[in-house]
Amino acid sequence: MEEKREAREVRHAAVRALVAYGALLCAVSLMNTAVFPLFDAVFMFARDVSVTCSAVAFLVMGALAWRAPHWLRPRHFLALTLGCLVGGGVLLAAGLTLASPVLLTIGASLVACGRACVTVTVGLVLATLSGWAAAAVIAAACSLQMIGAPWFSLLPPAVAVAAYLVLPLVALGLTAKRAVGFLRKGATQQPPADLAVTRPTSFLAPFSALFICLFLFQVAFGFALRFDEVAGAPRLSEASALPVVLVLAYVLVKRRPFSPDVLVSLSALAVIGGFLLATRTEPSVLWGDVTLLNAGNSLFAMTAQLALVAIAARNPLGAATVIAWGNGASSVGSLVGAAAGMVANGWVVADPQLRFAIPAALLLVFAGYVILGLRKFTFKAVIEGVAPVGEQQAAQAPEEVFQHRCEAVASRHGLTPREAEVFAMLARGRDRAYIEEALVVSRNTVKAHVKHIYAKLGIHSHQELIDLIESEAVG
Template sequence: MERFKTSEGLTPLASGYLWMCAAVFAVLRISGSAVNIVFYASVAQDFGAAREIATLLGAAMYLVYALIARRRPRALNALVITVFTVALFLAFGVLIVVAVRFDLLIAFVAALFLRTMASASLVVIFAFCLLRLESFAQVAAVIAFGYLANYLLTPLVYAVPSPVLTAVWIAAAGIACAAFCGHFAQDGIGRVSSAQPVDDLELADPWAFLKPTHALFVCVFLFHTATGFAITFNEVGNAPVQIGAEGFAIVLVALYLVFVKGDRQEDTLFSFAALLVSAGLLVAPLAIATGQTTATPNTLIRFGGDCFTVLLWLVIAGVGRRNLFGMLPVLGFALACGSVGTTVGAVSGHAANAFVLGDPVDAMAVCLSLAFGFFAFLWVGFRSFSFSDTINGVRELSQVAANAQVEQVLESDEPQADVIAQRCAALAEEHGLTPRETEIFEMLARGRNGRFIMDHFVISRNTAKSHIKHVYSKLDVHSQQDLIDLVQ
């Protein structure tokens, strides 16, 4: 598929690289399961909100990376992020040893918070590694392998004799993954850090980026709210209900994506995920009403949530392949929304569990409220929403806009400058541009970026954005490169 071609400037690697990426994703999945089973379950009695606070801390980390990419990309450095990630994993392992040795709850909780931050940073550099895969099928294969490994190996977590050994392998695996991802993410992060801030690029190429208010992020919040509910609802010993069939089922879904060709596979997967989550949210209150303790709602919701996670990674990879500079903001905002949603869902699950012991009617009300909110947003707010269109709607960033030195375009060639001015004046008159729009039109035609226009005319970002939008609309173009091609 065209939208999953390798990002320009990032060289695809041999097949062994694919399996290394798959191993990294597997480590992320398995270590997350191990932390839930071993660590959060053990601190729940003394600090029940530890997991939710850690999840919100992860949301903050993702948001920080997204904001840096949008406003100060030069602060991004693959080596710095890698060292930071390694240090966090190392500190996690050391603090767990200290916590167990001296029975310190505060050290235990601090270690879990550091692991959350380390995982968030690892996810960021892992995303850049995915962009070096050659195809849609390879991305799906990486995700499938991660889920299969999580299904097969998570039961072994119970066989580890002590939390110290669990912490050691999580820290060691995390450090190894960070070293691998940091090396292969250098090119991608380097290109992003050498470019203009996304906020400036977006002014001249608004269709190359997803806005923070895009419906995608609301959808991520909703699905993760349901997943968070499934994690805590009916939990046993403060640990999530263990379910098995989803592991193989999610692999079948990924294989479908690999072998079944079509232009709207993403929307098919989204519909399937929504149906599963909806079924789980409806089964939960029925189980409470009949007094049965069953893992069926957890299985349905988590399977649907996992399908959505596969879809989300495909969207992130698809957006990154079309516009490398827009991937990190999408990744950061999406996973931040997901982390907040997971927290909201987990709190709802805890509330339902508490109400079951007291008044089951209140527990049913919690489940039905979640179900109603999910249905209302998806079937009313998302009837016209399309994941396929979301990916295809991201236009490739023009080379003029992507050039970090575009603001230094020289105008020493006066004859050429006169030709551009005359051509712009003629087109402006033909398409009914105002005098100010004509001035901005000429600036864009000369390769000036949004920041230069703001500073030159001493106008706000919103004013510059409005003028550029009007210019593009009247000229019927969608990017600065289209505009330059029109003038030439």
């Protein structure tokens, strides 16, 4: 009986996560296809300001979760999210009704910030699911988004705006309760920035390779979103949903998560093919570029979300950080790419020949990054490289834990008290000039101590010394 109850709870959790994530993705599609075009008649730059605010909100949440998680206490965080969504929705609707640029811009920006907060709560809830369930939910939600997106522009404006404002509230209502656990846990523990000193393999730094990859991929997708847009809305194709639906079918039939790295490769192929077709003019390839670019975008979005969720699941203490920073990097990339697309649209108006030269140039840059930049990068390695950290370890003062590691290494290798002192400074990243000043000794004395320490530890560089401390922490 207990097993049946647990299985039922797991299914209900997966269904709630699916509805929440699907609602959030559909809200984003409504924003791009049906709501943003309405902004142009009032103040066309309101869309850009709101998207910028969303990216900033992600980065601020990531920074707070990394260095000062106590600022993200559940009650305050959820109240702020709800306030942004409701208050911003009222102002946005008033701005469109009264044709007020100020009200529209403020309202759209508040809604964007609220939606960013909901994105974090949804990601935290996805991290509570099993790997297979999370992959199935992500694939199903993306399929729903891809199938519905081409039809959203046909909705009456009032219906589209109402749905755009209500869907994030639905997602928040379905995820707030389960996300509270992550937020409360993070708010009562040491900041990840401090924990990373002694557990560097358990936390991803804000500028890790993963976040850089998310940023650069989204630059290409942001460009594709705005380049050659029609009436202020991106071009869409129903056929773009097919690869996403096939991934969903694979997950459901095989009952295991999809491979992030395989999906990234397929995404890269689709993007390269899309940009290649964008340089052609034959009727046979009409809208083929849109199909491939949108499909590539969705495949990569699924990969990115699965990677962030998997990392968050491995280390709940850093979950809010990685989800916020990952979405922030993607948002900034989309923003940069969209801005480049708008600039390129202006150039094409001045010189129609650039309509084909610009995609060709971007194709070359993107292919170069995939071939060279991702040569040693894999999502699987990043995910598996995150070592789980226990709450008992996290509750210890980071400085005490680090000092204990240094003392253990010094004792094991027979360092003298002075050598142990110098060793601890080197392990903290201090240079020789700092050690000279701190210990009030000469340069030659420090040099001699470092030489003896290296000899006793059997190392030859400062990096090897740091690696030794890291391996001690993992052990």
